[in-house]
Amino acid sequence: MRPSRSFRNPILSASSVTDAKASFVADPFMVRADGTWHLFFELMNAGSGRGEIGLASSQDAANWTYKQIVLREPFHLSYPYVFAWDAEYYMIPETFQANAVRLYKAIEFPTKWEFVTNLLTGDVFEDSSIFRFNEKWWIFTDLAIPPYWAGTLRVFYADVLTGPWTEHPMSPVINENPHIARPAGRVVPSQDRVIRFTQDCRPFYGSQVRAFEVTELTTTSYQERPLQEKPILKGSGRGWNKGGMHHIDPHVADDGKWIACVDGWYWEY
Numbered sequence: 001m002r003p004s005r006s007f008r009n010p011i012l013s014a015s016s017v018t019d020a021k022a023s024f025v026a027d028p029f030m031v032r033a034d035g036t037w038h039l040f041f042e043l044m045n046a047g048s049g050r051g052e053i054g055l056a057s058s059q060d061a062a063n064w065t066y067k068q069i070v071l072r073e074p075f076h077l078s079y080p081y082v083f084a085w086d087a088e089y090y091m092i093p094e095t096f097q098a099n100a101v102r103l104y105k106a107i108e109f110p111t112k113w114e115f116v117t118n119l120l121t122g123d124v125f126e127d128s129s130i131f132r133f134n135e136k137w138w139i140f141t142d143l144a145i146p147p148y149w150a151g152t153l154r155v156f157y158a159d160v161l162t163g164p165w166t167e168h169p170m171s172p173v174i175n176e177n178p179h180i181a182r183p184a185g186r187v188v189p190s191q192d193r194v195i196r197f198t199q200d201c202r203p204f205y206g207s208q209v210r211a212f213e214v215t216e217l218t219t220t221s222y223q224e225r226p227l228q229e230k231p232i233l234k235g236s237g238r239g240w241n242k243g244g245m246h247h248i249d250p251h252v253a254d255d256g257k258w259i260a261c262v263d264g265w266y267w268e269y
Contacts, residue, residue: 010240012056016066021046027079028261029249037061038110042078051078071113079127092130101128117162131187137161142182151178170222178202184209185248199246206246208234242266
């Protein structure tokens with residue numbers, strides 16, 4: 001994974017936001033519709049003290065224009081996992097303060113979204129990542145419990161998007177391991193395997209991203225292995241991602257090559 005030489009990072013920052021004072025931006029997810037890339041991301045609104053979902057658009061995935069805040073709630077929002085299904089656009093942002101995984105649908109894509117239903121309830125679900133594989137829907141989610149806060153990977157499945165959802169009998173598939181449990185972006189399914197990305201949350205949150213290949217995923221079994229031993233993303237030691245990196249959203253572009261949006265951070269004193 002390396003940055004493109006055709007443009008300069010970061011493509012968006014807190015200063016790009018024009019309809020609120022943003023403390024930071026994070027967790028970018030993008031989707032392409034009618035020849036335009038649409039990028040959804042968390043912006044921390046300094047006025048409300050909560051995360052809200054912002055939108056930027058681009059024709060070439062290199063030059064981006066900030067548009068507006070497209071989703072806000074009376075609780076914190078982040079990690080706006082956006083996806084298309086049956087010619088409709090959906091999003092499951094992180095809504096851990098609501099103790100639920102909430103499904104939203106675009107009623108006027110990409111700017112207007114409405115709540116559809118709760119997919120999961122009753123726990124503190126973080127960075128829930130949804131995908132379709134072998135004719136079923138799946139969710140990987142981190143259950144935030146002390147003292148690790150980011151160390152338990154749970155798996156759920158359903159026959160239809162709106163549920164009912166069932167927890168996998170082997171879940172949690174990772175328990176009390178903050179290095180490899182918390183999801184770190186879009187899950188990439190293929191014909192016979194699934195690639196998941198995970199945040200390394202020790203020694204500090206969002207230090208680097210690793211990739212795992214899920215080699216067996218059925219309603220009764222789960223097996224995975226590291227796709228490579230080294231992290232695929234990590235802090236550069238300088239600039240916009242000096243401190244670390246914790247998110248990736250990969251897509252196949254028109255030329256067959258892969259393109260991904262990522263985030264990075266550094267402390268500003």
